[in-house]
Amino acid sequence: MFDDDNNRKGDNEGERKGGDFKVSPRTWLVWIIILATIPLLMMLKERSDGVQQPLRRGEFFSLVRSNLIVEGTLVRDSQYDNMYEIIGKYRVERNGKAEEKTFVLKDVILSDADLQLLWETDKFATRKPNTVLTQLLVGVLPIVLIVALIYFFLIRQIRMAGRGALSFGKSKARMLNKEKNKTTFKDVAGVDEAKEEVQELVEFLRDPKKFQRLGGRIPKGILMIGAPGTGKTLLAKAIAGEADAAFFSISGSDFVEMFVGVGASRVRDMFEQARKNTPCLVFIDEIDAVGRSRGHGLGGGNDEREQTLNALLVEMDGFDTTEGIIIIAATNRPDVLDPALLRPGRFDRQIVINLPDVRGREAILKVHAKKVKLDPSVDLAVIARGTPGYSGAELANLLNEAALLAARAGKKSITMTELEEARVKVRWGRERRSLAMSEEEKRSTAWHEAGHALVNVLLPHTHPLHKVTIIPRGQSLGATMSLPREDTWSRRKKEMLAMISVIMAGRIAEEMYTGDVSTGAANDIQQATSIARAMVCQFGMSDKLGMIQYGEEDGYVFLGREMVRSKGYSEQTAREIDNEIKRIIDDCYKLAKDLIWQHRDKLEVIAQALLEYETLDGSQVEEIVRTGKFTPSDPQYRGSAPMGAQAETPAPEMAVPKPPTLPGLGSPAPAPA
Structure with missing residues (x-):
């Protein structure tokens, strides 16, 4: 049954009605048993004292x-x-x-x-x-005790609302109280199109005749699709705060239980309670927990999960469907949902909630900035330009981390310095200055990161270098950070080849310095292989294999995609795919190696500067590549360049002899010898 937050009854507590305290029958029964036990204990004590x-x-x-x-x-x-x-x-x-x-x-x-x-x-x-009392006690007392035990340990457990054995089939959906839910559409930013569509739903509930005049009907279901942290659940809370209708909330995992048939029973009970409160809204969070495609799994077509899904399909649009119940569902895995669940009539409208663009990020930051104290010098537009690819949850976490950093430093407000550190912390992890590293390990890390930074500046189709550091962050011993000049929604072949070259450059520079290789490039190799495989198998960027997708996306979603996925191509094609991936990585490796050998003097300057200052800005690395010299910046600004600077200023032109080029990649930007 639906649990109303404002109307909860305890099992062993009285109810207050009209100011009077009403004792439940169960309480009276307990007191009668206690009072009847007192003379019995006194009699037994008296008899035990006499014997x-x-x-x-x-x-x-x-x-x-x-x-x-x-x-x-x-x-x-x-x-x-x-x-x-x-x-x-x-x-x-x-x-x-x-x-x-x-x-x-x-x-x-x-x-x-x-x-x-x-x-x-x-x-x-x-x-x-006293033969009558004695016979009564001897004959009736055991029966009374047995009945009391049966009641307290069996019947009482069954009748306990919400926790008994017969309540497993009751829905766990809860009605949201408008007085407690203060979230409205003013608290939602960065997803203007999605907000307009759900606002239309609220307007329909408030004035249905406005839409019915033209023959329109209320949508039966709305499916919100988006990456984690983009604001799907927040948008549902805003609908609950704005709508005048009843609003019930439940998670997809609440339908799943260890007993067979419980999920389908809870679905039926949820819709039965919703019919009593029409018009109403029912929000199902993470619907992929019960809405996965049928026909996959160990249970065939009759397992518990599929029974739950079948019950949901029938209730949403079956033979006996009640108007006035609107289902709002959210998921970040639309690819695993059953096609019957996605058709119009069940989910009439699918709202895609993408990562916010630069204007959306600024609007989100303004919403969350109301809860913290910012310094007047802080420009939220600069922060928005310096956080491409951040979700709404990451932006909220960024401001929270900045507030914690400012409080730790004893400041009265949040400045750009805390926001910069919080941004790097949210995306790449916190600095681990306490990590004990040997001098040799530190030098090897400096050369590794210097290789990444050098090739990133030299190649023309890379994102501008933002910062390079040898201070351990998260699980890495160092980091080379780059930011795009503007929001990017797709990647080109030249850009992906340049990325592989930058990734390979760290291993090359480290080998040049130590004369040996280490395990520090394991993550680099994994990233490069993943990019090259995607170019060949998914994006059709291989001239040899053509524009064909190799590998099926439709796997067994219940058991796991990688366990039983069929290849969809022959063994000979598999060998050609492996050879093509290796060729792409080898060509990018050769290009990066040639660049590093031609500019090894600048590589050494970058590495030595990292060993001395630990962190360099992108502009400082570009100056080294352009002039061959390093100019230290003001110590108070060292390691914290203003956000958005890389996004506003393009990389400078450089003039150096052209190294060998990679087919399709183009010549790297020239720099002075």
Whole structure:
């Protein structure tokens, strides 16, 4: 059932209605059991106290004649008139001190003379046996205890709302409270087109006649597709904050359970509760958890996940479909969703939420900047230009990290220095200055990063160099960072070949310095191979193999794509693909090696500057390549060039002898000898 945040009932707590406290029947039952147990415990205690020391008949009358009996009670047997049970206390002296002890005699036969002797002592009394109570306790108490155990351990667990065995099939969707949800469309930025489409949905709920005059109908479903962090869930929260209709939220994983049939039952229960609140909105986050394509997996066509998906398909657009229920779903894996789920009539509209462009990033930064204190000198437009490819979540994290850095430094506001460090930290990790590196390891890292930086500046189709450092960040011992001049939505062949050459340059420079190779280039080799394979198999950038896609994208999405994916090409073609990938990497490796050998003097200047200053800006590396000399910058600005500078200023023209060119790559930018 739907859990309303404003109407939650406890299992063992009373309810307040109209200011009066109403006790539940379960509470009364517990108190009755407690009160009934008290006299039983007192009776058992009394009986246990009297059965401490049994006496024989002769010992008892000896105590009576010696006048050592303190008190006693005669309990006549219900069947035999002359048979009694005697309970009492007697006195005994030990070490000059008198002590009292209890005794009991069971089933003792007393004659008239014995009774006369006991009456003369004036210390005994008679009591009739409580046979009714005794029989009731002996006969009924075990049954009551068994029934109580069955109730508390079985029936009560079943009837516990939301947690019992019979509640597994209840939906876990929760109704969002408008008073708690303060998110509106003003809090969403950078996705103007997506916001317009969902605003139209809210307007339809507010005034349906406006659209029905022309014969339009309300969409049954909206699927939001986008990369992680682009704001899909935030947009759904804004719809909940703006819409006047009921809004229920549930995650795709909430349908999955260890019991068979639970997922389908929860889907049916969710729509049943939604029908009671129409018109309403139901938001399913990460719908790929239950909406994956059918026909794949170990369970064939009858496994639990497919039953859940079938129930969802029928409820969204089946034989008995109720109008007024709008499904909003979000996913970052649209390629694995079942085609029947994506058709119009179930999800009539698909909204693609891309990474924000420069204007979108500036708008997102302005929204999140309201929560932090920025220095008046901070220009959010500069920050937006210096963060291409950042998602909305990364931009929010950037400002938060900058605020933490400013607070750690004792500043009263956030400046550009903290924003620059936060930007690098979010994308490439935090500096690890505490890492103990040997001098030899540090020199090898300096030459490795100098090779990347040198070739990045020399080649014409690379992104401008932003910064190169040998300070360990994240999992790397050093980093060479470059930023595009503007937002890029596609890559060209020359650009990808230049990227491979830049990647290979680190290994070449390191080998030139040490005369040996190390494992430091493992990630470089992996990146270069991935780019070359994509050029050959996906982008048709190989003249030998042509514009053909090698390898099928449709894999077994439930078991894993790489486990059972079919190749889709012959073994001979596979060998040709491997040879073509190796040729591309070898040609780029040769070009990078020729460039480094021709400019090895500048490579050494860059490496020595890195060893001394640890971090160089892109403009400083360009100056070394252009003049062959290094000019240190102001220490207070060392290692933190203003963001966006690389995006505004193109790389300068250089004049050097042309090294060998790679087919399709073009000549590298000339530089002075």
